[in-house]
Amino acid sequence: MAVMDLDRVPIDEVLRYLGAGGKDPGPLLPLAEDCARELLAAARPRWTWRGFGCEIAPEGVRLDCGFLLPGKDLADHLSGCREAVLLAATLSPGVDALLRRTQLSDLSRSLVLESCAAAAIEEVCDRAEAAIGERYPGRGFTSRFSPGYGDLPVTIQGEFLALLDAPRKLGLCATASSILTPRKSVTAVLGVREPGAKAAPKAKSCGSCSLRGSCAYRRRGITCGRE
Numbered sequence: 001m002a003v004m005d006l007d008r009v010p011i012d013e014v015l016r017y018l019g020a021g022g023k024d025p026g027p028l029l030p031l032a033e034d035c036a037r038e039l040l041a042a043a044r045p046r047w048t049w050r051g052f053g054c055e056i057a058p059e060g061v062r063l064d065c066g067f068l069l070p071g072k073d074l075a076d077h078l079s080g081c082r083e084a085v086l087l088a089a090t091l092s093p094g095v096d097a098l099l100r101r102t103q104l105s106d107l108s109r110s111l112v113l114e115s116c117a118a119a120a121i122e123e124v125c126d127r128a129e130a131a132i133g134e135r136y137p138g139r140g141f142t143s144r145f146s147p148g149y150g151d152l153p154v155t156i157q158g159e160f161l162a163l164l165d166a167p168r169k170l171g172l173c174a175t176a177s178s179i180l181t182p183r184k185s186v187t188a189v190l191g192v193r194e195p196g197a198k199a200a201p202k203a204k205s206c207g208s209c210s211l212r213g214s215c216a217y218r219r220r221g222i223t224c225g226r227e
């Protein structure tokens with residue numbers, strides 16, 4: 001388990017989530033910067049991971065510990081990979097508390113804070129991925145793919161977290177309906193590319209975005225442009 005000293009939230013990502021990417025943000029910029037500062041003060045980011053051998057099987061991706069990540073979409077995503085990394089990261093309960101308080105007192109600010117939290121957990125995952133990459137020199141990863149995306153069932157969250165000992169190490173759990181608590185957390189699978197394998201362009205995607213369940217873009221059948 002690693003504790004991360006997160007010192008910045010990528011404001012361009014925050015603005016993109018808010019629908020102001022590539023435009024003049026006007027007064028949204030100072031508001032986003034202020035919310036980012038408040039979020040960083042509340043966050044205590046932590047993350048953990050484990051590497052596994054894996055086999056692409058007709059029913060999904062089978063890890064060498066015997067755990068099955070079911071479905072075709074992740075199997076396609078990890079095509080050609082013989083190793084996979086399971087990653088879990090959280091911003092901590094303090095961020096959930098901040099969001100709950102702000103929802104009651106200032107709904108517009110809470111929407112900006114939600115976007116700051118989404119950008120922050122992505123940043124935590126990016127930095128965690130860079131640190132894990134040092135253990136796989138010359139390899140590289142596929143983009144992150146989370147339970148609940150495509151046909152990878154969200155109901156595996158509990159077992160996924162147990163494999164990483166995340167409840168004990170991070171205080172990160174899943175409810176009976178497989179919602180992560182703290183809420184601003186991510187679990188994701190990354191395929192480890194074989195040495196010399198041609199890396200496909202690695203676009204960021206909805207596959208691990210923490211806004212996925214409530215995304216206004218996706219409700220309209222579009223994306224924020226991250227993919």
Ligand code: SF4
Nearest residue numbers: 206209212215223224
């Ligand atoms: S769920 Fe997808 S479209 Fe929505 S904010 Fe996240 S990356 Fe963008």
